[in-house]
Amino acid sequence: MSQDQSDKGTSLSLEQILAQAEQDQSVETDYQSGFVAVIGRPNVGKSTIMNEMLGQKLSITSHKPQTTRHRIHGIHTTAEHQIVYVDTPGMHLGGKKSINDYMNRTANSAFADVDVILFVVEAGRWTKEDNAVAKKLQNTEQPILLIVNKVDKFANKEELFPFIEEIAKEVEFTALVPISAYKKINLPAVEQEILKFLPKQNAIFPEDYVTDRSTRFLAAEIIREKLMRTLGDEVPYGATVEIEQFMFDEDEGRWIIHALILVERPGQKQIVIGKGGQVIKKIGTQARKDLNNLLDARVHLELWVKVKENWSDDARALASLGYNDNYSS
Incomplete structure (x- = not known):
């Protein structure tokens, strides 16, 4: 990133960009654009998934839970579509400090005004925090894509069927995509499913933006x-x-x-x-x-x-x- 690009995304506020985009939507187009929230419990691979979908590192990652503390927009633009991924802190239980309240509030805010929700879970592992996220999704109107991450741990994928059946009892999802973000398995299928639900409208952000963060x-x-x-x-x-x-x-x-x-x-x-x-x-x-x-x-x-x-x-x-x-x- 060169010096003159270093503050790309900060010349206009997010509110100004969205207001301009709303004015532009009056023109008919075959172009698709929209917001996609990436949600789930801590340390399930949300940031890694977004980075891989963008083709570059934007959100920081580590093996420690609660690495992501802020909401970050990652913008993937092509000639046919623009997908704005919204990476969020993991929804978690037990933390009593103000920063825990902030992270949960930030994660909850991602539900508003998005077109698609990616609910990320870890293959074969369902926790109380996963269940808490599922409960948040029960009254959601947006399509929910269940992203089962880390499937590379299972040589026999049929072993996952009982796990998925249990999830289906907790949350009604529109589609299921098994992936491994770390090993880059089946990621194009995620984008294909997203595009089934992304509205036809002009790009929300300028084509050279990769994030709204400075x-x-x-x-x-x-x-x-x-x-x-x-x-x-x-x-x-x-x-x-x-x-x-x-x-x-x-x-x-x-x-x-x-x-x-x-x-x-x-x-x-x-x-x-x-x-x-x-x-x-x-x-x-x-x-x-x-x-x-x-x-x-x-x-x-x-x-x-x-x-x-x-x-x-x-x-x-x-x-x-x-x-x-x-x-x-």
């Missing part, structure tokens, strides 16, 4: 991904990333990015830094590689760690860090 936001997400992948189970859930400086240095011909990793306890700070600064150095090295690809230029990245006690259970702190409904930052 590059500054994506940079923070990349750093948080490396944080989650590098550290153990305790720290990532008490950590977030705030970009303090994000600028292109014309003289140096590179991006200057200063980011703050916020944690909730002094002990977490020591873990993030690591002995002799080795952990934070590793996080920075890995993040810099992805940032180079994102920005299509050299990147100078500096990371600091700061303790901000109880930030994940403080509504005001969450809003200041971008955990709110105004997600254009």
